[in-house]
Amino acid sequence: MKEAQEAIIDLQHVGKGFRAADGNARPVLQDVDLHLAPGEIVALLGPSGSGKSTLLRIIAGLIAADSGEVRYRGQPLHGPARGIAMVFQSFALFPWLTVQQNVELGLEARGVDAAERARRAAQAIALIGLAGFEGALPRELSGGMRQRVGIARALVVEPDVLLMDEAFSALDVLTGERLRDDILALWEGGSMPTQAMLIVSHNIEEAVLMADRVLVFAADPGCVRAELPITLPRPRDGDSIEVRLLVDQVYALMTAGAAGHAAHGAKRAVLAERLPEADVTRMEGLLELLAQDDFAGRADLPRLADESELTDHDLLPLTRALSLLGLARLDEGDLLLTPLGRHYVDSAHGGRQRIFGQQLLERVPLAAHIRHSLEQDPAGQLADAHFLALLRDSLDEAEAERVLHRAIEWGRYGEVFEYDFHTGMIHLPAPDVAPQG
Numbered sequence: 001m002k003e004a005q006e007a008i009i010d011l012q013h014v015g016k017g018f019r020a021a022d023g024n025a026r027p028v029l030q031d032v033d034l035h036l037a038p039g040e041i042v043a044l045l046g047p048s049g050s051g052k053s054t055l056l057r058i059i060a061g062l063i064a065a066d067s068g069e070v071r072y073r074g075q076p077l078h079g080p081a082r083g084i085a086m087v088f089q090s091f092a093l094f095p096w097l098t099v100q101q102n103v104e105l106g107l108e109a110r111g112v113d114a115a116e117r118a119r120r121a122a123q124a125i126a127l128i129g130l131a132g133f134e135g136a137l138p139r140e141l142s143g144g145m146r147q148r149v150g151i152a153r154a155l156v157v158e159p160d161v162l163l164m165d166e167a168f169s170a171l172d173v174l175t176g177e178r179l180r181d182d183i184l185a186l187w188e189g190g191s192m193p194t195q196a197m198l199i200v201s202h203n204i205e206e207a208v209l210m211a212d213r214v215l216v217f218a219a220d221p222g223c224v225r226a227e228l229p230i231t232l233p234r235p236r237d238g239d240s241i242e243v244r245l246l247v248d249q250v251y252a253l254m255t256a257g258a259a260g261h262a263a264h265g266a267k268r269a270v271l272a273e274r275l276p277e278a279d280v281t282r283m284e285g286l287l288e289l290l291a292q293d294d295f296a297g298r299a300d301l302p303r304l305a306d307e308s309e310l311t312d313h314d315l316l317p318l319t320r321a322l323s324l325l326g327l328a329r330l331d332e333g334d335l336l337l338t339p340l341g342r343h344y345v346d347s348a349h350g351g352r353q354r355i356f357g358q359q360l361l362e363r364v365p366l367a368a369h370i371r372h373s374l375e376q377d378p379a380g381q382l383a384d385a386h387f388l389a390l391l392r393d394s395l396d397e398a399e400a401e402r403v404l405h406r407a408i409e410w411g412r413y414g415e416v417f418e419y420d421f422h423t424g425m426i427h428l429p430a431p432d433v434a435p436q437g
């Protein structure tokens with residue numbers, strides 16, 4: 001019980017359900033226990049739809065849990081707490097406000113006077129490396145800089161607890177890594193007032209590089225299924241043996257069901273994520289439509305359905321797939337192009353494939369697992385039946401086949417692996433024979 005008393009954030013038996021289309025409540029979170037201790041960075045990994053964002057929104061006080069207890073510094077949480085700030089995947093900056101004004105917004109709501117607001121906002125902006133850009137408008141900034149503004153807006157309130165929901169995933173890889181390293185440097189350097197961070201990620205390596213503890217979430221309903229403490233000092237080297245071993249260990253936790261020794265069936269569900277039924281050509285078509293001038297990167301779903309001549313039945317899996325891959329995201333019934341999605345549309349075919357492949361490896365555990373298994377195999381190939389058997393542990397026959405074929409289609413497009421339809425063998429791609437560009 002000691003841990004629970006010391007925790008800054010303490011969740012016990014938290015449950016949450018949402019009403020599904022058929023009118024029944026569907027449990028999204030069940031019996032979630034989680035605590036954050038002072039000085040700790042905790043990463044939460046898990047499949048799309050497992051309730052990670054919902055959990056963060058509960059801790060941020062944006063929505064209430066249906067059951068269980070949520071405590072912040074020992075007190076039950078009712079609504080947003082002063083000490084808790086959240087960074088979203090793609091920050092909704094006000095386009096007509098400058099960087100300085102966008103950051104000050106975080107303080108205005110708290111009744112801080114104008115002079116103090118200006119001083120603290122300038123400080124947060126400098127801290128996050130945007131000094132000199134106070135007067136810039138969001139559209140004048142790159143995606144990475146905009147996300148820095150989002151982080152400054154969270155930091156300006158000097159949060160005790162910082163929640164980050166895929167804060168780096170919509171950025172291109174290098175920008176995301178730089179921003180992540182900068183945050184870690186601030187954290188290590190003690191210039192952040194923040195006592196604890198909880199980060200949601202789809203990227204196992206990112207979690208291993210950042211966190212003191214990695215929690216593996218399983219879906220249907222979402223709950224913590226496994227935990228891995230990480231004691232390596234930061235900064236950590238992504239290429240070091242220690243980090244590679246830990247990444248492997250997290251993979252193993254996420255795939256533990258496959259080895260047949262899992263106590264919880266739900267562990268398997270992490271891998272057997274029900275990938276949406278979305279083909280690559282249609283996903284691309286939708287992204288291109290969204291990028292057109294008419295929409296300028298944002299459209300509501302009915303209009304999008306209209307323009308794309310797709311039914312809801314087809315459109316919904318496409319939007320789910322695009323948000324799973326970080327290329328677009330849903331926001332209050334609108335579909336939004338992420339900066340990475342914009343970059344994708346602006347890239348030539350080869351560039352698009354690279355982005356797609358990269359996102360697949362980072363965000364679709366099944367694809368990452370297939371790739372990883374192929375790399376471990378001396379011949380670099382494995383039968384589709386091998387992965388099918390694994391999926392069948394938690395999905396029925398037809399669904400297991402559907403999910404594997406979807407993963408194969410996506411993996412082939414992203415050049416993550418190849419597939420031979422005659423022999424049923426999945427193999428590593430031949431070293432770069434594809435035309436570049």
Ligand SMILES: Nc1ncnc2c1ncn2[C@@H]1O[C@H](COP(=O)(O)OP(=O)(O)OP(=O)(O)O)[C@@H](O)[C@H]1O
Nearest residue numbers: 018019028047048049050051052053054055323324
């Ligand atoms: N306001 C809401 N109303 C109804 N259902 C919701 C609502 N918010 C989330 N859900 C559902 O709850 C489930 C969990 O969603 P959540 O966004 O928390 O998952 P996630 O783990 O963050 O997924 P991702 O990795 O794709 O971001 C999903 O099935 C989602 O459709």
Ligand SMILES: [Mg+2]
Nearest residue numbers: 052053054165
């Ligand atoms: Mg989410």
